[in-house]
Amino acid sequence: MLDTLIERIRAAHADNLPLILQGGGSKTFYGNADEGEVLATRALNGVVDYQPKELVLTARAGTPLAEIEALLGEQNQMLAFEPPHFGGPATLGGSIAAGLSGPRRPYAGAARDFVLGVRMIDGTGQPLRFGGQVIKNVAGYDVSRLMVGAMGTLGLITEVSLKVLPQPAAQATLQFELGEAAAIEKMNQWAGQPLPLSASSWHAGLLTVRLSGAPSAVHAAQSRLGGETLKEASAFWQRLRDQSTPFFDKRPSTLNQSLWRLSVKPTAPPLNLGDAQWIEWGGAVRWLVSDLPAATLREHAQRCGGHATLFRGKAPLDGAFAPLTPALLTLHRNLKQRFDPRGILNRGRLYPDF
Amino acid sequence: MLSPAFLSQLRNLLPSHSLLHEREDLVPFESDGLSAYRNIPDVVVLPENEAQVAAILQLCHAHRIAVVARGAGTGLAAGALPIDGAVLLVLAKLNQIRQIDPLARTAVVQPGVRNLAISEAAAEYNLYYAPDPSSQIACSIGGNVAENSGGVHCLKYGLTVHNILKLRAWTIDGQLLEIGSDALDSPGYDLLALMTGSEGMLAVITEVTVKLLPRPDRAQVVLAAFDDIAKAGAAVGNIIAAGVIPAGLEMMDRLAIQAAEAFVHAGYPLDCEALLLCEVDGVNEEVSDDIFTVREVLAAAGATEIRTADSEEQRLRFWAGRKAAFPAVGRLAPDYYCMDGTIPRAQLPHVLKRISEMSAEYGLAVANVFHAGDGNLHPLILFDANTPGELHKAEDFGGKILELCVEVGGTITGEHGVGLEKINQMCTQFSTPELMRFHDVKAAFDPDTLLNPGKAIPELHRCAEWGAMHIKGGQLPHPELPRF
Numbered sequence: 001m002l003d004t005l006i007e008r009i010r011a012a013h014a015d016n017l018p019l020i021l022q023g024g025g026s027k028t029f030y031g032n033a034d035e036g037e038v039l040a041t042r043a044l045n046g047v048v049d050y051q052p053k054e055l056v057l058t059a060r061a062g063t064p065l066a067e068i069e070a071l072l073g074e075q076n077q078m079l080a081f082e083p084p085h086f087g088g089p090a091t092l093g094g095s096i097a098a099g100l101s102g103p104r105r106p107y108a109g110a111a112r113d114f115v116l117g118v119r120m121i122d123g124t125g126q127p128l129r130f131g132g133q134v135i136k137n138v139a140g141y142d143v144s145r146l147m148v149g150a151m152g153t154l155g156l157i158t159e160v161s162l163k164v165l166p167q168p169a170a171q172a173t174l175q176f177e178l179g180e181a182a183a184i185e186k187m188n189q190w191a192g193q194p195l196p197l198s199a200s201s202w203h204a205g206l207l208t209v210r211l212s213g214a215p216s217a218v219h220a221a222q223s224r225l226g227g228e229t230l231k232e233a234s235a236f237w238q239r240l241r242d243q244s245t246p247f248f249d250k251r252p253s254t255l256n257q258s259l260w261r262l263s264v265k266p267t268a269p270p271l272n273l274g275d276a277q278w279i280e281w282g283g284a285v286r287w288l289v290s291d292l293p294a295a296t297l298r299e300h301a302q303r304c305g306g307h308a309t310l311f312r313g314k315a316p317l318d319g320a321f322a323p324l325t326p327a328l329l330t331l332h333r334n335l336k337q338r339f340d341p342r343g344i345l346n347r348g349r350l351y352p353d354f
Numbered sequence: 355m356l357s358p359a360f361l362s363q364l365r366n367l368l369p370s371h372s373l374l375h376e377r378e379d380l381v382p383f384e385s386d387g388l389s390a391y392r393n394i395p396d397v398v399v400l401p402e403n404e405a406q407v408a409a410i411l412q413l414c415h416a417h418r419i420a421v422v423a424r425g426a427g428t429g430l431a432a433g434a435l436p437i438d439g440a441v442l443l444v445l446a447k448l449n450q451i452r453q454i455d456p457l458a459r460t461a462v463v464q465p466g467v468r469n470l471a472i473s474e475a476a477a478e479y480n481l482y483y484a485p486d487p488s489s490q491i492a493c494s495i496g497g498n499v500a501e502n503s504g505g506v507h508c509l510k511y512g513l514t515v516h517n518i519l520k521l522r523a524w525t526i527d528g529q530l531l532e533i534g535s536d537a538l539d540s541p542g543y544d545l546l547a548l549m550t551g552s553e554g555m556l557a558v559i560t561e562v563t564v565k566l567l568p569r570p571d572r573a574q575v576v577l578a579a580f581d582d583i584a585k586a587g588a589a590v591g592n593i594i595a596a597g598v599i600p601a602g603l604e605m606m607d608r609l610a611i612q613a614a615e616a617f618v619h620a621g622y623p624l625d626c627e628a629l630l631l632c633e634v635d636g637v638n639e640e641v642s643d644d645i646f647t648v649r650e651v652l653a654a655a656g657a658t659e660i661r662t663a664d665s666e667e668q669r670l671r672f673w674a675g676r677k678a679a680f681p682a683v684g685r686l687a688p689d690y691y692c693m694d695g696t697i698p699r700a701q702l703p704h705v706l707k708r709i710s711e712m713s714a715e716y717g718l719a720v721a722n723v724f725h726a727g728d729g730n731l732h733p734l735i736l737f738d739a740n741t742p743g744e745l746h747k748a749e750d751f752g753g754k755i756l757e758l759c760v761e762v763g764g765t766i767t768g769e770h771g772v773g774l775e776k777i778n779q780m781c782t783q784f785s786t787p788e789l790m791r792f793h794d795v796k797a798a799f800d801p802d803t804l805l806n807p808g809k810a811i812p813e814l815h816r817c818a819e820w821g822a823m824h825i826k827g828g829q830l831p832h833p834e835l836p837r838f
Contacts, residue, residue, distance in 0.1 A: 053591030054698055054729075076597060105538065112544055113516050126787050134696040135509065135728040136768035138502045138551045139776075139783055140811065141795045142515065145547030154543075166597035188457045192481060194571045194637055216639030265536035267458040284538045305536025321541040327529045332542055334798035339791070350542065 001044045002127070002158060008039055009156065009344075010125030018347045021152040023062055026088025027098050029312050031151050032319050034349040041093055044158060049133070052077055056116065056133050058161040061093025068092060072164055080108040080165040084241045093157045099149025102241040103199035103210070106191070106266070106282040108165070112148040119159035120147060123340025133161045146335075152346040153354065154339040168198070168212035172222050173233030176207040180270045180279070183207040187282040188267050195221050199237055202279040203247065210237060240280065247278055247289070248312075258313025260297050262286040265305035273300060287311075298322055319352045355439060356396050360417050364399065364441070367409045372447070374398040383442055386427045386434040387489070388775055390691070390745060395422075395436035400444045404522070404560045407443070411558060412528035414441055420804050421526065423554040425465060425497030428489040430692060431773030433501065433553045433809055440807075445496050448560060451475050459566045460519060460536070465496020465559050469503075472564060481566035484511035487769070488677065496559045502551030504769035506602040506676075509727035510635075511567070513769070515550040520563035523549060523556075526804045531557055548795065553771050554806040556799040573601060573635035575669050576648050578657040579626035583607060584703040586628035589655035590726045591699060593632060596651050598644045602633040603727030604676050607706070610683060610721040610734070611675075617682035620675030623659050630657075630726065631676055633669075676723070680734065683721045687736035690721075691748045695759030696768035699729045708758055709733055716751045718744075730768035731759070757782050772810045780810075781817035789814060 012019050018036030022028075045062035052075040059068055065085055072078055082102030083095040096118070101110040117131025131137055131144035147157055178186065183202040187209070190197060196213035208230065211218045222229070230236060239245045248259060262271065266283035273296075276289035284306075290297065294308070294316035301308035307322035324332060329351075336343065336354045343354055365373055374380055375397050385392045401407045414421050420440035427434055436442050449466035456479035461472055469490040473482040486505035487493055493503070499521065504513045511517070520534035534546040549556055580586040586605055593600065606614065606629045615622045622629060630652070634644040645662060652660050663669040675682075683690055697705050706722060713720045719736045733755055737748040756766040756779045766772070766779040780789065792811040796803065812820075 051698070051700065053595050054700065055594060056698070075595075099539075099544075109512070109516060110539065112547060113512065122791070128788050128791060129785075130788065132763065132765050134698060134764050134768070136504055136513065136696045136725070136730045137765040138513075138769060138771055139765050139767050139780060140772070140788075140792050141556075142502075142547045142551055143791065143795065145515070145544050146795075148544055148547075149539075150543055166594075166599065169597065185457075188459075192456065192459050192479070192568050194568045196637055196640070213637065214640040214643040216643055217637040220637065220639045263535075263537040263539050265458055266538075267455070281538060307535065307537065307541050309541065324542050325532065327525070327531055328533075328542065328545070331531070331545065331798055335543060335795065338794035338798055 005039065005041070005044065005156060005158065006121055006125050006127060009121050009123070012344045013124050013342055016342050016344065018344050021097070021156050021346055023091030023094030024064065024089035026086045026090040027094055027100070030098060031321070031349045032315055032352055034346045036344070036347060039156070041091065041156070047071060048159060055135070055164050056161060057164050058133060058159060059092050060159050061091060061157050063092045065090045065092060065095060073167070076167045077164045078167045079114070079162065081105055081111045081114055082241055083111060084243070086242050087244055092160055096148055096160050097150065097152045097157055103201070103237050103280065106200070106284055107198050112145045114163045115144050115148055115160060116163055117161040118144040118147050118157050120155040120157050122155040123342060123345050127158070128155070131161065135163055151350040153336060153350045155345065170215040170218040171198070171210060171212045171233065172218050173208060173210045173230040173236065174222065174225055174227035175230050176227045177205055178202070178207045179205065184267065184270070184279070184283045190225075191266070191282050200280070200282050201240055203277070208236065247276070248287070255291060257289050257291045259311045260288045260290055261309045261311045262288060262297065262301045262304070263306040263309070264301055268304035271300055271304070273297065294318070321350060324351070356419065360419060361397065363413055364397065364410070367413060368399060368401065368406060372400045372402060372406070374400070383424070383427070383436060383444070386424070386429040386432060388430050388432045388773070390739070391432035391435050391774060393436045393438065395442040396439060398442045398444055400447050402447045404448070407558060407560050408524050408528045408530070410441065410443060411524050411526055415527045415802070415804065418802060418804065420807050421558070422806050423500070423558050425494040425500070426468070426492050428493040429497060429501060429773065430694070430770040431767070431775040433771050433773035433806070435774050437808065443558065445560075446494065452561070454479065456481060458536070460563055461566055462561065462563050463495055464561060466494050469493050469495060469498055476566050480569050482569055483564050484517050484567050485514050488680070495562050495564065499550055499559055499562055500552065500554050501771040502769070504725070504730070506604060506725060508725065509603060510599050510601050515547055517565045518546065518550065518562055519565060521546065521549055521559055522561035523559045525557050526800050526802065534563070536563070551771065553773065553810040555796055555810055556805065558805070570635035571638045572641045573633055573669065574641050574645055575631055575633040575663045575672050576645060576652065577661045577663070577672050578630045578632070578652040579623040579659040580628040580630070580656065581626060581658050583628040583706055585656045586630050587699065587702040587726070589630060589652055589657065592651045592655055593648055596647050598634065598647055600632045600648070600727055601635040602631065603725070604631045605629065605724040605726040606676065606679060607722040609719065610679050610723050613682040613686055613721060614675035614679050617685060618674045618678045620671050622675050626658060631672060679723045683734045683736070686721070687719070688738040688740065689736070689745070691735040691737065691752050693733045693735070693752045693755050694730070694767050694770040695756050695764055696728070696730045697759050697762050697764035699726065701762040701764070705731065705758060705762060709755060712751060712754055716747055718748060718751055725768070728768070729764065753779060774809055777810070777812045777816070778820045780812050781820055786814060786817070789817070
């Protein structure tokens with residue numbers, strides 16, 4: 001299978017033929033439209049190695065996340081960045097290439113934080129290996145992390161090694177009726193205290209936080225923070241992770257509205273850009289369903305120390321992702337040119353001009 | 355040799371006290387923390403602000419003069435070793451903590467700020483900066499980013515790359531890069547990860563925004579002795595399998611234990627082959643639960659003695675031996691050479707056995723100190739530099755240890771970086787196309803190869819020449835390369 005992929009990419013490089021890299025197809029909505037023939041990775045699957053005592057798992061790119069999570073679950077371990085599945089057969093390779101993380105991200109780390117190494121095929125069809133299967137490794141530039149969130153534009157990821165973590169022994173989810181500004185402040189205050197926080201959300205006047213850890217620690221934090229205990233909590237966080245709640249689902253597309261992801265400094269005050277908002281990640285992500293112009297949203301996000309991404313809906317002319325400064329754009333072009341000189345991999349998916 | 359014309363232009367950019375050119379002023383900068391490698395720099399500049407850094411880089415770029423960036427000079431891989439005909443750019447005077455935002459839990463600091471100074475400044479908010487390399491009293495954050503420094507708490511709290519948010523950095527042609535953001539992510543490629551650990555080869559950092567964490571309620575440490583190093587290694591895996599992620603998990607072998615005990619009198623048991631220190635931290639109740647679990651696992655793994663520190667004073671005493679391990683080993687011989695490989699933990703007994711065999715072959719003693727939680731091994735090779743040929747022998751032995759680490763699925767450097775020291779072993783760890791991609795990454799930032807040239811990533815001809823001398827099992831490494 002690997003040889004077939006290498007051959008396909010070599011041929012595409014020779015013929016200057018663009019390819020669309022595709023795993024489970026669960027995130028085709030994300031990023032800009034790309035062009036070319038689909039190169040499917042689903043057949044390149046299977047867990048290559050899993051050492052629970054080393055906290056390291058290595059799997060081929062096409063392995064479904066669900067399969068990996070089930071295997072980890074047997075040893076009471078997990079992918080701590082809680083990658084979204086978006087209700088589809090999300091694969092490991094696609095999750096790493098998109099670099100998306102779920103509710104646990106601000107407290108445990110992002111996808112990129114758990115990547116230890118990758119095997120990949122660059123845009124010339126050259127197989128390469130960076131990083132490894134050990135937790136500490138500073139030999140050479142960190143190309144494996146460079147691949148995370150690159151949306152397949154620098155190479156096809158064929159295998160990933162990840163650090164995994166033990167599942168918490170206990171969890172509890174608490175809810176508080178609270179206004180937006182107060183909720184943002186609370187999330188930040190609590191994150192600065194030794195509390196076993198593992199997720200947070202605010203929507204429609206309700207602050208929801210998840211506690212994870214030893215039963216005694218969760219219990220102590222619960223009695224300290226108060227609030228109402230949410231039943232069916234795991235369904236709540238899973239729906240948020242996979243965006244299967246009505247807020248994310250029922251966008252009236254006729255109204256020209258889109259789902260925007262504003263990634264901001266977690267302490268940024270309320271944005272006041274409309275009521276259709278869901279806050280996550282301790283205040284660091286503000287989801288907006290909005291028909292405001294991209295420029296307005298991007299300017300707001302930038303003023304709050306971050307950036308705005310068109311997540312679902314019609315991408316603006318300058319693309320789904322916030323435009324880069326000229327100096328950074330030059331570096332991006334240079335890297336793309338080196339890893340994929342003919343620009344055949346996911347052309348335009350990340351930025352329209354490469 | 356730098357031309358008088360260039361030097362005079364360089365002088366015009368800086369106040370006179372920021373440029374060192376007299377031999378006696380230059381000697382202190384001849385090496386970093388790996389003093390076996392020395393080279394007196396041609397000129398040292400110590401800019402006091404960002405504008406001066408940018409101007410120096412622009413001038414060097416215009417004259418095609420190489421630049422070696424240096425922080426506090428505590429690096430252990432000769433990454434900041436001066437290069438002939440280059441400018442040594444010392445960032446130590448950029449040492450201001452610009453801002454601490456307690457609610458957002460961030461600190462904005464200049465590169466010359468010492469690692470420990472960040473935690474000290476954040477202490478009033480009950481926050482701290484997690485990565486704690488053993489040189490944290492002296493090492494500076496700019497160097498930490500350049501080397502992706504670790505410490506004893508990496509398994510739980512990560513390396514530098516996991517604990518920074520944003521950089522201001524300058525390319526060799528004097529362009530400002532703002533990499534990362536105040537949010538948790540940024541659009542485009544993860545250049546923050548690429549810059550971290552890039553050993554001064556891509557851009558020069560003038561400001562770092564770091565993450566601060568809440569100080570844990572409580573930290574407690576358990577000490578366990580074993581009569582067999584393999585049992586101690588198995589205990590480490592079993593602690594993790596029991597669902598505990600220790601804040602620190604350190605192992606020392608017999609020679610290291612004895613040296614440490616003789617030096618600081620930490621009260622370590624001496625009749626054992628291996629000592630484990632396992633620290634757990636976090637919420638008060640969780641620490642109690644974890645200590646209970648850890649003790650049970652250690653007992654089941656066959657520990658001959660288990661002690662739990664029941665006071666802060668005792669906790670610090672348990673750690674004092676480990677933290678003094680390097681200087682303690684330093685008392686056993688005139689010189690020691692510290693290696694930095696990482697291995698999959700399961701390979702520990704095999705690797706230690708091979709090291710001890712090689713130790714006999716080379717006739718050089720080795721003490722092993724091990725960040726057991728994350729597999730990062732620091733063999734300390736004892737030698738006497740005044741005995742002709744012994745330094746060379748120690749280096750050769752060290753290189754063999756690193757190759758062994760690669761052979762068992764590990765890496766040649768866990769936290770010290772490649773620098774000049776391990777540049778040959780890069781040829782063992784990476785194939786030619788991979789090394790070429792590394793050169794490509796550098797070229798994307800620094801097409802004229804002016805920033806710290808010759809470090810971290812070997813030129814391909816170097817691998818060919820070195821490979822010719824290191825044929826393993828009849829296999830010539832990099833057989834595709836021309837040899838001359």
